[in-house]
Amino acid sequence: MAxxxxxxxxxxxxxxxxxxxxxxxxxxxxxxxxxxxxxxxxEVDESSPLARWSIASGGQGDEPIVLKVDGGAFExxxxxxxxxxxxxxxxxxRLLLRVLDRRRADFAGAPAEEDLTLAQGVAWDVYAVGRxxxxxxxxxxxxxxxxxxxxxxxSDAADNAFEHIWNADRLTWPxxxxxxxxxxxxxxxxxxx
Amino acid sequence: MRKIFPADLLARDxxxxxxxxxxxxxxxRRRTSTPDNQTKLTPHARNAxxxxxxxxxxxxxxxxxxxxxxxxxxxxxxxxxxPDDVPFEMKMDMARQCWDEARHCxxxxxxxxxxxxxxxxxxxxxxxxxxxxxxxxxxxLTGVNRALEGLAIDVFNTMREFGRMADxxxxxxxEDWMLADEVTHVKMGSDWLRRMTEGDRERLDRALEFxxxxxxxxSFNGFRGEDDDSPIQLTRRFREMAGFTPAEIDDxxxxxxxxxxxxxxx
Numbered sequence: 001m002a003x004x005x006x007x008x009x010x011x012x013x014x015x016x017x018x019x020x021x022x023x024x025x026x027x028x029x030x031x032x033x034x035x036x037x038x039x040x041x042x043e044v045d046e047s048s049p050l051a052r053w054s055i056a057s058g059g060q061g062d063e064p065i066v067l068k069v070d071g072g073a074f075e076x077x078x079x080x081x082x083x084x085x086x087x088x089x090x091x092x093x094r095l096l097l098r099v100l101d102r103r104r105a106d107f108a109g110a111p112a113e114e115d116l117t118l119a120q121g122v123a124w125d126v127y128a129v130g131r132x133x134x135x136x137x138x139x140x141x142x143x144x145x146x147x148x149x150x151x152x153x154x155s156d157a158a159d160n161a162f163e164h165i166w167n168a169d170r171l172t173w174p175x176x177x178x179x180x181x182x183x184x185x186x187x188x189x190x191x192x193x
Numbered sequence: 194m195r196k197i198f199p200a201d202l203l204a205r206d207x208x209x210x211x212x213x214x215x216x217x218x219x220x221x222r223r224r225t226s227t228p229d230n231q232t233k234l235t236p237h238a239r240n241a242x243x244x245x246x247x248x249x250x251x252x253x254x255x256x257x258x259x260x261x262x263x264x265x266x267x268x269x270x271x272x273x274x275x276p277d278d279v280p281f282e283m284k285m286d287m288a289r290q291c292w293d294e295a296r297h298c299x300x301x302x303x304x305x306x307x308x309x310x311x312x313x314x315x316x317x318x319x320x321x322x323x324x325x326x327x328x329x330x331x332x333x334l335t336g337v338n339r340a341l342e343g344l345a346i347d348v349f350n351t352m353r354e355f356g357r358m359a360d361x362x363x364x365x366x367x368e369d370w371m372l373a374d375e376v377t378h379v380k381m382g383s384d385w386l387r388r389m390t391e392g393d394r395e396r397l398d399r400a401l402e403f404x405x406x407x408x409x410x411x412s413f414n415g416f417r418g419e420d421d422d423s424p425i426q427l428t429r430r431f432r433e434m435a436g437f438t439p440a441e442i443d444d445x446x447x448x449x450x451x452x453x454x455x456x457x458x459x
Contacts, residue, residue: 013225014222047222047225049222051240051243071222077247078313078314078315078316079210079316080212080216081222118239140309141309142306142309143246143309144309146242146246147309149361150236150241150361153360154362
């Protein structure tokens with residue numbers, strides 16, 4: 001199993017356990033085929049109830065894979081300040097799949113994380129979560145469709161594009177980007193932070 | 194059957210979990226982070242779809258509690274002219290409101306399906322229902338029909354605008370129809386407040402003071418206001434249609450600004 005490091009090692013504002021987060025991340029890394037000699041560092045900002053996340057490092061060379069997440073991303077929405085294993089698996093799995101995708105030659109043309117449009121980012125999420133669902137994870141399909149529609153339009157074309165991406169197991173970046181671009185029924189929205 | 198029904202005995206199945214206002218205020222992260230709902234909800238924000246889902250779920254449980262509150266007001270008071278009584282026609286209006294709120298619950302459930310939200314996915318807070326438990330029916334009119342249903346006008350208008358900007362015809366259409374009902378509910382509150390306090394200035398003042406307290410509680414650190422970046426926009430036009438005077442709307446706007454300033458300077 002890949003070596004998992006969780007920061008902080010203990011939590012004061014939320015009822016999370018670093019070892020449990022590490023175990024969930026380890027299972028996801030194994031299931032997704034992250035090499036066992038890799039190190040994954042997960043930095044949790046427990047002071048934030050928001051659910052933002054970022055990939056600070058994709059783990060090239062000797063660097064570990066570094067995922068930064070707000071504490072709210074791992075939180076049970078029904079029980080504030082409590083840990084949610086399902087959401088954690090969803091976030092970590094989605095980010096690790098994105099890291100692994102970026103290592104493929106056919107994803108070399110993908111923009112840097114901060115340069116992805118909202119539509120591109122959501123299309124990539126759909127591609128990742130669709131694969132996670134086929135591995136047995138809960139993907140909240142309708143929630144993902146709603147997100148996709150918000151970025152590509154509430155139209156049959158957008159729904160067909162979603163189906164294509166959701167059911168795909170091996171897309172290249174040019175293919176994923178083209179499906180997203182063709183589905184968009186209106187000018188692409190740019191993120192405002 | 195029991196009158197003045199306590200919030201902790203409201204019927205919910207195992208999908209729903211509650212958080213008390215005390216627990217919400219005790220969350221230490223409130224002191225270190227700006228909550229997600231303190232910035233304007235627009236489709237341009239990265240997390241906009243998930244924020245809209247959470248807000249819609251809040252609307253859904255609000256509709257359930259509004260139904261329960263209006264239902265209690267139908268039942269808790271006898272018909273008559275005494276201080277604890279209400280006119281039969283007011284009960285009829287509350288019954289009509291129950292009908293509307295039940296329909297809003299059904300619409301909200303379908304909107305939750307549309308947005309990919311499970312019922313009970315987010316924690317429930319029963320502060321809205323608690324405001325509907327006052328022993329004076331006139332204070333219920335101000336606390337619920339004017340303060341909370343007034344807030345509902347602002348929330349529905351904001352969600353309708355979000356649906357319009359996102360080109361989501363389902364959300365925009367549903368919010369528009371519910372908004373029309375909320376204007377009616379507030380208007381009923383304004384009309385009955387005037388009729389039931391005619392010649393009783395003290396009762397009217399007490400009721401309006403209670404309305405201010407409820408408005409303050411639901412200001413949520415000034416999240417509802419007239420600034421461009423207010424998460425929930427105070428909706429002057431619909432409030433005027435519902436019987437608010439411009440001075441009353443000014444007061445709410447000022448209260449929101451003060452709440453927001455308190456957060457900024459804290």
